[in-house]
Amino acid sequence: MEKELKLKTAEIEKISHLDYFNIAISVDCVIFGYDQKELKVLLIKSDLEEFAGLYSLLGDLIRPDEDLEAASYRILKERTGMDDVYLEQVFSFGGTDRHPSGRVITITYYSLIDIKHHKLQLSHNGLHWHSVNEIKKLAFDHKLILDTCLQRLRQQVLEHPVIFNLLPEKFSLRQLQELYQAILGFELDRRNFRKKISIKDWLVDLNEMEANVPHRPGKVYKLKPEFRKKMTRRKALTNKLIIA
Amino acid sequence: MEKELKLKTAEIEKISHLDYFNIAISVDCVIFGYDQKELKVLLIKSDLEEFAGLYSLLGDLIRPDEDLEAASYRILKERTGMDDVYLEQVFSFGGTDRHPSGRVITITYYSLIDIKHHKLQLSHNGLHWHSVNEIKKLAFDHKLILDTCLQRLRQQVLEHPVIFNLLPEKFSLRQLQELYQAILGFELDRRNFRKKISIKDWLVDLNEMEANVPHRPGKVYKLKPEFRKKMTRRKALTNKLIIA
């Protein structure tokens, strides 16, 4: 992967001097995870001198024979080993100066993965999970991209059952509430939260209890299978907010 | 403009045979207008043999020195003569087979214009306003693009005061309500509608009355200037729905 990134920069260098239609197109992925009660995002060390010491999102140029989703899935698969993930296109960024080596338009996706279910190559590249709240600056315009995706994620979790892609299959209502809070950035009332979730009828009670908690164990639930849609889909017309 | 479109096809033909990074990038604009109590969209005859007899959206390849918004504004300006318009990026479509002459990824925008304030060159090209409801099929994947933009427009008018870009500066509440209905596709209660609009405090009463109506004239309003934002902006976190 190191090699691939170097190649990428070189290729951009080359094409930036060609004629009219040579604009490169990339996909950048904001890969969200959840751990230690914090929302995380997968970052890698920037391979450009201009951005030495800064981290960037995961991305790559699009290949001529793959569509946008395929490119996103490829990036995810290469970096996390996972291909069964939730993925959603967010926005395209096309400023003429956003890449120092030439004109690159990027189409951004965010994805949600269960951080425990993957094996990263954390050895080099600086590939790592970073707390979203602590990120002040990224290479390129990636901070803007991250903020845009986070905003979209916040909208989505208010309206649709996508948040479960960040959790293991079995979870307690406390875990779910803490995750909502980590994403939204504010506290929720426990009783009202439970009421709204139960009205939504998204969950199955597994008749199990949490184990290894230093207090009274809570019930364990899983998402009903009909809501486990992982693919990119078109959004439905906004209905009522679910939470908050 | 005829010439430019022919050129465009030829250029795409050429680049489709080049090497790795030669993917063309276009912007397609779904330009909405409102007339005769119907939502309209600006269409043009497709210039490709493959789509003879079909209409398509307005679009063009992106130039290397212009960003995405600049390309959208250029297309609008060329076709409608207007450059003071509301514009919003919606989605990017990148299927490998979406253009018969080669790989073209398109970034789509919708815009809202006051249909009375422009002068189209309606003489040739088949450039015309088409009722959105009557469109069954378009060239390329443009029907899908149109549907996606319409869905986004419906979301936006429920949350933000963008709808006024489709109306003349002065309008009555009846006109406004009819426009909401045309976009949303269902009827609204007149009293509840007026109440919600007045709570929003978007409008100024101009102390004028409608003229030339075959019934009791209504009051005439305009949008408060602070809500007349025409540029592309990032969306705010969803707040409560306004209408419906």
Place this chain on the structure above:
DNA sequence: TCAAAAGTGTTTTGTGTACACCCATGC
């Protein structure tokens, strides 16, 4: 005088929000 739409309030229903107590478990 009729047709067409303007203008205007009240009631009912549902949803959001604030809030407090007892319970079960691990340590």
Place this chain on the structure above:
DNA sequence: GCATGGGTGTACACAAAACACTTTTGA
């Protein structure tokens, strides 16, 4: 027995929805 979170219900405030009559104008 104490600390920690689990689990539950009620009261109030506000927003949405349903609904009818009188007024004004043009034809």
